[in-house]
Amino acid sequence: MRWSRALIPTLKETPADAVAPSHVLLLRAGMIRQLGAGAYTYLPLGLRVLHKAVRIIREEMDATGALELLMPALQPVELWKESGRYEAYGDLLMKLVVSKSHHMALGPTHEEVITDLTRDLIRSYKQLPLTLYQIQTKFRDEPRPRFGVVRTREFLMKDAYSLGATVDQLNQSYELMYEAYCRVFDRCGTPYVIVEAESGPIGGDSSHEFMVPCSTGEDTVIQCAGCGYAANQERAEIGGGAAGAAPDPAAPPYERVATPNKRTIREVCEFLGVPEETSAKLLVYLADGRPVAALLRGDHELNESKLRRAFQANSLVAAEAAEVEKATGTPLGFLGPVAIKIPMVVDRAIAAMPAVVVGGNAVDVHLKGVVPGRDFALAALADIRNAQAGDPCPKCGSALQITAGLEIGHVFKLGTKYSKAMGATYLDEAGHEVAVIMGCYGIGVNRIIAGAVEAGHDKSGILWPLAIAPYQVLIVPLQVKNEQVMNQATALEQELEAAGLDVLTDDRDQRAGVKFNDADLIGVPLRVVIGERGLKDGVVEIKWRDWAAAEQIPAAGSGVAIAQLIATARAEHDRLCEERRRARAAAKPA
RNA sequence: CGGGGCGUAGCGCAGCCUGGUUAGCGCGCCUGCCUUGGGAGCAGGAGGUCAUGGGUUCGAAUCCCGUCGCCCCGACCA
Numbered sequence: 001m002r003w004s005r006a007l008i009p010t011l012k013e014t015p016a017d018a019v020a021p022s023h024v025l026l027l028r029a030g031m032i033r034q035l036g037a038g039a040y041t042y043l044p045l046g047l048r049v050l051h052k053a054v055r056i057i058r059e060e061m062d063a064t065g066a067l068e069l070l071m072p073a074l075q076p077v078e079l080w081k082e083s084g085r086y087e088a089y090g091d092l093l094m095k096l097v098v099s100k101s102h103h104m105a106l107g108p109t110h111e112e113v114i115t116d117l118t119r120d121l122i123r124s125y126k127q128l129p130l131t132l133y134q135i136q137t138k139f140r141d142e143p144r145p146r147f148g149v150v151r152t153r154e155f156l157m158k159d160a161y162s163l164g165a166t167v168d169q170l171n172q173s174y175e176l177m178y179e180a181y182c183r184v185f186d187r188c189g190t191p192y193v194i195v196e197a198e199s200g201p202i203g204g205d206s207s208h209e210f211m212v213p214c215s216t217g218e219d220t221v222i223q224c225a226g227c228g229y230a231a232n233q234e235r236a237e238i239g240g241g242a243a244g245a246a247p248d249p250a251a252p253p254y255e256r257v258a259t260p261n262k263r264t265i266r267e268v269c270e271f272l273g274v275p276e277e278t279s280a281k282l283l284v285y286l287a288d289g290r291p292v293a294a295l296l297r298g299d300h301e302l303n304e305s306k307l308r309r310a311f312q313a314n315s316l317v318a319a320e321a322a323e324v325e326k327a328t329g330t331p332l333g334f335l336g337p338v339a340i341k342i343p344m345v346v347d348r349a350i351a352a353m354p355a356v357v358v359g360g361n362a363v364d365v366h367l368k369g370v371v372p373g374r375d376f377a378l379a380a381l382a383d384i385r386n387a388q389a390g391d392p393c394p395k396c397g398s399a400l401q402i403t404a405g406l407e408i409g410h411v412f413k414l415g416t417k418y419s420k421a422m423g424a425t426y427l428d429e430a431g432h433e434v435a436v437i438m439g440c441y442g443i444g445v446n447r448i449i450a451g452a453v454e455a456g457h458d459k460s461g462i463l464w465p466l467a468i469a470p471y472q473v474l475i476v477p478l479q480v481k482n483e484q485v486m487n488q489a490t491a492l493e494q495e496l497e498a499a500g501l502d503v504l505t506d507d508r509d510q511r512a513g514v515k516f517n518d519a520d521l522i523g524v525p526l527r528v529v530i531g532e533r534g535l536k537d538g539v540v541e542i543k544w545r546d547w548a549a550a551e552q553i554p555a556a557g558s559g560v561a562i563a564q565l566i567a568t569a570r571a572e573h574d575r576l577c578e579e580r581r582r583a584r585a586a587a588k589p590a
Numbered sequence: 591c592g593g594g595g596c597g598u599a600g601c602g603c604a605g606c607c608u609g610g611u612u613a614g615c616g617c618g619c620c621u622g623c624c625u626u627g628g629g630a631g632c633a634g635g636a637g638g639u640c641a642u643g644g645g646u647u648c649g650a651a652u653c654c655c656g657u658c659g660c661c662c663c664g665a666c667c668a
Contacts, residue, residue, distance in 0.1 A: 012617060012629065013602045017661050037660065085668080092667070109668065143591075143666060151667090218667085412668085440668085478627060513628035520628090531627060541627090 001471070003506040008045050010518050020216040022453035023148025025462050029522045031470075038145025038153035045522065046449070048470040048502075050156065053448045054135055056187045056467065057158050060180045066131040066160055071113045073137060077103045079112040083421045094139045094153075106139035111418050111440060114161040118436055119424040122163060128426065128436070129169040131177070133160035135445070147216050149446045150406065156446055162439040165426065170437045174206065174413055177441040181210055181409045182584060184443065186577040189465025190452045192408065195221055198234035198305050207412045211405030212451035221405040222387045226398030231387075234305050236400070238348075238383050239392035247374040248354060254338075254369040256360055263333025265298040268366055272357060279357040280350055280370075282335040284324045284342070287313035291327035294384055295337045296347035298357075301386040310345045310382040334359040336367060337376040345380045346372070406454065408447045414438040456546075462523030463546045466573060471504040472566055474524035476516070478531035480509050488540070488555060489530050495559035501566060520545070525569075528562060530555075 008030040017034075018024040026032045031046030042050055061068065077095065080086035086093070094106040107113065114132060122128065138157045145151050162173030185192045190212055197209040209232055211221055222236035223229070231237070262268045269276045279298030284291055285307065294307050308316040321332050327342055328335060336359035337344060350356070350372050360367045372378055389402040416435040419425065425433045448468070456463040466472060473496055477489035489505055496503045504524060506515050512531075519527050529541040529550075540558050542565070543550035553561050 009600080009618095011601060015601070016596085016603090019662070034660090089668070090666095111668080140667085144664095146662085410668090442668095476627095511626060511628085511630070513626095513630085516628045518629085529627075533627070 001504050003504060004508050006044060006504065008518075008522065009043070010521055018148060020147035020150060020450075020454070021457055022150065022216065022450040025453050025457055025521070026148060026449070029462055031522075032149060034148075038142055038151065040149055040152060045470045049449050049452075049464070049468050050445060052468040052470075053188055053445055054156075054158075057135065057184050057443060057445065060184045060187070061133050061158070061160065063183075064131065064176045064180045066133045066177075068134060069132050070134050070136060071107070071110050071117075073107045073139065074098075075105050075107050075113055077105050079116055079422075080105060083112050083115070083418055085112070092140050092142070094141045107136075108138055108140040109157075109440075109442070110134070110136075110159055111161070111414070111438075112422070115418040115422045115424045115438070118163055118419065118438075119422060122424065122426050122436060125165040125426055125428050125434075128163055128165040129173055131160055131162040131173055133158060133441075147450070149450045150216060151218070152446065155444060158443040158445060160441040162441070164437045164439070165428065165434070167437060170413060170415075170439055174411060174439050177411050177439070178208065179581075179584065181411060181441070181443065183577065183581065185210060185408065185448070186580050187467055187573075188448055188452065189456075189467050189573065190408065190448055191455050192451075193221065193223070193230055193405065195223075195405070196231040196235050197410065197412075198232060207410070209405075209407050210409035212408055212447075212455055213403055214406055214451065214454035215404055216450070216454050217404040217406035219405045219407055221403050223401050223403060224393035224396060224398050225401060226393060227396040229393050229395045229400075232405075233386050233402075234303065236387040237394035238385070238387050238400075239394040239397050240348075247371045251355060251371050251374070252369060254355075254367045254371070254375055257366055257368050258364055259334075259366045260364045262364075262366070268357065269298065272366070272368065274357055278353070278355070280337070280353070282337055282340065282344075282359060284319040284327060284335065286315075286317050286319050286323065287311040288315055291319060291323065291342045293328075293335075293337075293340055293342050293344040294347070295344055295350055295358075296385050297349050297353070300347065300349060301388070303384060303386045306382070306384045307345065310380070310384055311343070328361065330359070330361045331363060334361065334363055334365060336361050336370070338367060338370060340376070343380075344376075345382050345384055346376075346378055347384045348381050349385065351378050351381055406447060406451050407444070408451050409441075409443045411441045412439060414440055457523075460517070461521035464523045464525060466525045466566070466569055469502075469523065469525050471502040471524045473501055473503045473526045473528060473562060474519055474522075475503060475505040476519060476527060476529045477505070477507065478512050478515070478529065480507055482532055484535055485530055485532060488535060492528065492530070492540075492559050492562070496563060499559070499563045501563060526562070526566065528558070 010030045011028045014024050015027050018027055031043055033041045096104055098104050135158045137154055139154055142151055142153050145153055164170040164173055192210045192212055195209050195211055197207040220233035222231050222233055259268055259271055262271045265276055265279055265281055269279050276299040280295055281298050283294045283302055292311055294302055304316055325331050353372055355369045355371050358367050358370050387400055391400045393400050416437055419435040419438055424436045428434050453462050475489050475493055477485045479485045493503050493505045523545055525545050527543045534540055538555050539552040540555045541550050541552055
């Protein structure tokens with residue numbers, strides 16, 4: 001391919017709206033263009049990268065025995081009402097009216113459609129297990145698209161659904177997908193960590209997310225350097241947790257203090273001159289509509305998933321100010337655990353505190369020196385807060401670390417939520433009608449691209465992994481009007497293309513500096529420079545994008561040598577992937 | 591949805607506060623000369639509903655009101 005014909009509109013300056021490195025560089029490298037918020041065109045160069053990732057995904061999905069199909073993006077809303085997600089998904093679901101009165105939605109995911117298909121097609125245990133997948137555009141009405149291609153309203157997703165007759169079959173499908181995901185991301189060359197994820201109210205005993213560590217990531221990952229424990233903050237447990245010491249019998253009784261108009265933890269603590277970690281806050285939530293309270297240390301953050309589980313509720317929402325006052329008889333800002341009338345769960349960290357400052361359940365009143373276990377019960381103790389840096393690891397007790405992660409893949413055991421709601425059943429060996437046991441597995445294809453750039457760039461531009469680079473080799477003839485130079489470039493291009501390589505030749509009549517800067521920007525892994533100077537000595541220059549030094553090789557036979565270099569690099573990468581696969585297999589309990 | 595910022599040429603910006611002829615600059619683009627191993631130079635040129643609707647005014651990119659769009663922070667995110 002000739003650069004002059006390839007439509008690669010590189011930009012010298014950073015577009016004002018772009019902040020995230022992947023957004024800036026994909027724009028500057030001429031790979032994407034924005035149409036509107038969360039909607040991007042993939043220009044030819046960017047599309048090549050996307051296609052390469054898709055190809056790897058497809059190969060690995062097929063290798064697991066999963067079958068590819070293609071479901072409609074356009075879905076009847078009735079299916080969503082049937083599964084109960086029409087309400088649950090809310091505004092994120094893009095709705096539209098077709099043919100004047102036909103209510104449709106654009107699919108944000110396809111559990112409903114696959115379950116509908118399943119109840120049609122799956123009749124017998126003999127057809128199971130089965131995993132189906134597709135690679136398709138998804139639509140979500142994101143309230144806030146951001147960071148270029150990281151969060152968009154329309155994106156390419158590989159979604160797979162496993163159908164099983166037994167929990168064993170589900171577990172096997174899950175394992176297969178989990179391993180296939182590792183292979184996909186290993187092969188794409190995108191760094192990732194696998195974290196335990198929150199599986200949501202639907203239950204299911206297992207869920208993992210694949211995260212690219214990068215500052216642009218929207219998720220918070222909790223990791224233990226000691227034992228390798230890694231979890232999404234939504235999920236991460238906190239170690240320690242032994243019950244605190246018994247209340248000090250010598251502790252003086254608590255005292256009531258006037259705190260006029262001091263409502264927030266900060267205001268109260270500043271007013272009383274005590275540190276926030278000696279205070280406690282009482283939060284009121286509606287668990288399945290019933291008011292409940294959560295008590296945690298003033299400087300700690302509530303984890304709603306943990307609280308929802310603590311109350312064994314299906315839904316949990318923060319109570320409005322009016323609801324709080326109605327439930328407790330006290331306005332926001334002065335709530336406390338002493339003599340509270342609604343059910344309360346206390347965070348474990350509270351049990352370790354000898355005395356706390358809390359709200360007095362009366363306007364403009366707080367209580368000082370309240371002793372947990374003496375002045376209020378510690379019966380319902382639970383881990384209900386977000387893990388933070390320095391907290392003990394739940395597995396080994398080492399200090400946890402906190403990093404940002406970009407979610408590129410998610411594997412999830414669904415169980416029978418959808419099959420039961422929508423009547424997807426099969427007949428088992430005994431002739432009983434049983435709900436299909438399902439799993440779902442997603443990869444954000446665009447995010448592989450974004451993640452690769454977030455993880456692989458420098459001041460000059462992108463460093464594509466060889467496997468997903470738009471081209472593998474960039475030939476840069478420096479004097480395009482010099483026949484000898486151009487002939488050499490053309491011959492090399494044809495030879496490499498004949499050898500099956502993806503080659504781009506920068507045939508633009510530009511100065512060397514322009515070409516080199518653009519070469520660095522678009523990040524093609526191997527650059528071959530052909531110039532008058534080198535040809536005089538019978539050499540061409542080769543340079544890996546991620547490697548500082550260039551080297552000279554004989555111009556004669558350079559095609560063979562370069563094809564060999566790429567082949568070696570690919571073999572080395574394959575070897576690395578295989579090594580990781582073996583390590584995973586070895587680490588897995590028998 | 592709350593808070594903040596911004597819409598002037600393909601990109602980056604100035605002009606607006608204090609209204610006044612043909613709306614500027616840099617990059618990019620076209621033509622020519624010159625140059626040629628890390629974003630050269632000179633000369634000429636093309637390209638604008640100043641986001642949009644209304645209002646004030648003799649006169650609006652500029653002042654006022656509405657609308658739309660985009661970005662950032664937060665909330666939200668199977």
